[in-house]
Amino acid sequence: MNHINGKEIIDIKNQIASNFKKSDWLDFGYTLDSYDIIDNHSRLLRSLSFGDDDYEANILEVLTAIFERDPKNFNAVKTYLSKKYSTPAVSEFISTAHSEVPKKLISFAPQVFQVPDKPQNEKLVSVMLPFKLVRTHEAVKKACEDLNLECKKADDIWVNTTFIQDIFELIFTSHVVIADFTDKNPNVFYEVGIAHTLGKTVIPITQSIADVPSDLGHHRVLKYLPNEQGYEDLITELKKRLKTLVPKAFEF
Numbered sequence: 409m410n411h412i413n414g415k416e417i418i419d420i421k422n423q424i425a426s427n428f429k430k431s432d433w434l435d436f437g438y439t440l441d442s443y444d445i446i447d448n449h450s451r452l453l454r455s456l457s458f459g460d461d462d463y464e465a466n467i468l469e470v471l472t473a474i475f476e477r478d479p480k481n482f483n484a485v486k487t488y489l490s491k492k493y494s495t496p497a498v499s500e501f502i503s504t505a506h507s508e509v510p511k512k513l514i515s516f517a518p519q520v521f522q523v524p525d526k527p528q529n530e531k532l533v534s535v536m537l538p539f540k541l542v543r544t545h546e547a548v549k550k551a552c553e554d555l556n557l558e559c560k561k562a563d564d565i566w567v568n569t570t571f572i573q574d575i576f577e578l579i580f581t582s583h584v585v586i587a588d589f590t591d592k593n594p595n596v597f598y599e600v601g602i603a604h605t606l607g608k609t610v611i612p613i614t615q616s617i618a619d620v621p622s623d624l625g626h627h628r629v630l631k632y633l634p635n636e637q638g639y640e641d642l643i644t645e646l647k648k649r650l651k652t653l654v655p656k657a658f659e660f
Contacts, residue, residue: 537588547639551646589614
């Protein structure tokens with residue numbers, strides 16, 4: 409695979425890791441005539457079921473085998489995911505670079521949002537969480553700082569006359585959004601909806617899986633404990649995830 413395709417494979421892997429359940433893998437395999445590759449892999453479905461750390465590595469192994477069987481499967485996989493999730497081609501959806509997602513494809517009521525005339529910041533991570541979770545915010549910020557990434561939440565900025573426009577602009581220009589579902593905060597749910605509409609990659613975190621809405625239950629969630637060890641573990645896991653999602657930030 410050339411350099412560009414390698415980037416796209418990472419995008420595809422991230423899309424699958426965020427969305428696929430076991431039934432999706434089976435449908436995927438039958439559609440691409442690659443069920444045997446999925447079924448014969450010793451770890452893929454098991455690591456998915458148990459939320460094991462090697463799940464994403466197993467995805468890459470299976471994708472590599474599918475592409476090696478027939479190079480045409482590369483575009484077939486992109487087409488499959490685009491149709492399944494009603495998005496543009498996978499690499500365009502995941503990167504959400506605004507040259508790839510024209511404004512004419514996005515329609516918002518003018519009285520609520522104005523689409524910013526700003527590019528995506530490849531190093532910007534926005535965090536959406538209840539204001540009381542101060543220690544969580546510090547942990548997220550530490551993970552970003554350790555990777556030389558910018559981390560902002562809505563009350564860090566005051567550019568527009570309305571707070572919701574600042575939130576929208578922050579999400580619009582972010583590369584990744586980290587959202588804490590702890591306590592089922594309705595503002596966080598609303599902001600995640602905006603992020604998904606804009607095609608942003610969202611990393612869900614929570615102190616309790618029970619706080620994750622059923623509509624988002626198929627996404628992999630980072631669960632953490634609100635204590636010293638829990639925050640340290642959250643920093644470690646976020647850094648692992650961000651390294652796969654923001655590779656361009658480490659190319660200098």
